[in-house]
Amino acid sequence: MALRADARENRERILTAAREAYALHGIDVPMATIARRAGVGVATLYRRFPTRTALVTEAFAEQLAHCVAALDDGLADPDPWRGFCSVVEQVCLMQASERGFTQAFLTQFPDHAGYAEERARAEEGLARLVRRAQEAGRLRRDFTVDDLTLVILANCGAAGVGPDASRRLVAYLLQSFRAPATAPLPPSVRLELDRIVAP
Amino acid sequence: MALRADARENRERILTAAREAYALHGIDVPMATIARRAGVGVATLYRRFPTRTALVTEAFAEQLAHCVAALDDGLADPDPWRGFCSVVEQVCLMQASERGFTQAFLTQFPDHAGYAEERARAEEGLARLVRRAQEAGRLRRDFTVDDLTLVILANCGAAGVGPDASRRLVAYLLQSFRAPATAPLPPSVRLELDRIVAP
DNA sequence: CGCCAAGTGGACGGTATCGTCCGCTTACCC
């Protein structure tokens, strides 16, 4: 049944607060902190989102949709290599700018039954993205779909530093993925070891 | 003053237990768990290692020394590029096989005053390693020392999966670091998303 | 052997987070 107007607004406030809190303190931030930031009681939070993962899932639903859209865009690109690169870049940028998204992504993607079908679709799309770029002779033949996950994980570490570090890492990786040749990199990034959040 | 014989043995047992516990449960494992695994009381643990970081530091002192040695070896290699690669490979392999080491490394390296000098020496060595490889024309000119940290962080994510994933990532990265050309990769790795420990 | 300082273990109070319960408030339908 539909939520009452005030409840619906509170729900949105909670989701926003959760994203902010995750960005600031990582995904293990106490539920009470999120509730306080949203200006609601903990009970309200727990009523809407019974488990921590439920909240995380909903909080990043939009970001996840953005990733799926990026994949579709990449597949639609007439240039298979450009499509491939843009998918990798966009997803990694998302990881780096929306702190906590990656943890959410990795934590729940395995099980969460509701998304099994969406996940299968995504995997199929990724496989096509890779095959297409390889058939065009732009992506090295020994690249596998699993390497995409490897990129996600690698980027996870770099994302903790900031989008610049992530961009540079991705640029390095894409160059090694390309069949031959190299190209200039984004500027070097000063790494502040102190400010890394435990990914 | 010197430790009593039984105390010395307990100390070793604690360090071993700590490494095991870190590998299994990550670096945030409760102190009591380590104590139990070592077969000692918590008081004993706290007396030897007053803070969590003190324990972590000592537990991985050997691994850290190994890294420093790897750097020296790399610098001693007559082939600057081979020396560069071996340092990167060895350090990353250490991260991947000794779970928890990276967290230790990153967590405390910034402050921990006692190691300031050792750290400075390491940084100087790394700078020389990079410069040497560049002057030999084997390492791209736009590579910076900070990129080495970037590699460490990127590897951190891959290391959570296992040494194979780490090796493949490092191979990719080293190829993009090299002034020109590519080479075959280690075999592809099946990534078990379920078994990733929060790095 | 006997002393005693070094060493030990577990109990304990303190703190943080969890998730639920219950009495009060309020949106919305009539």
Add this chain to the structure above:
DNA sequence: GGGTAAGCGGACGATACCGTCCACTTGGCG
């Protein structure tokens, strides 16, 4: 405008971990 069910918030008991304190044990020297 009034009734009612949906919604609310904060208090509360449970749980986990921390780090200390203290009464007991034991290695090793004289």
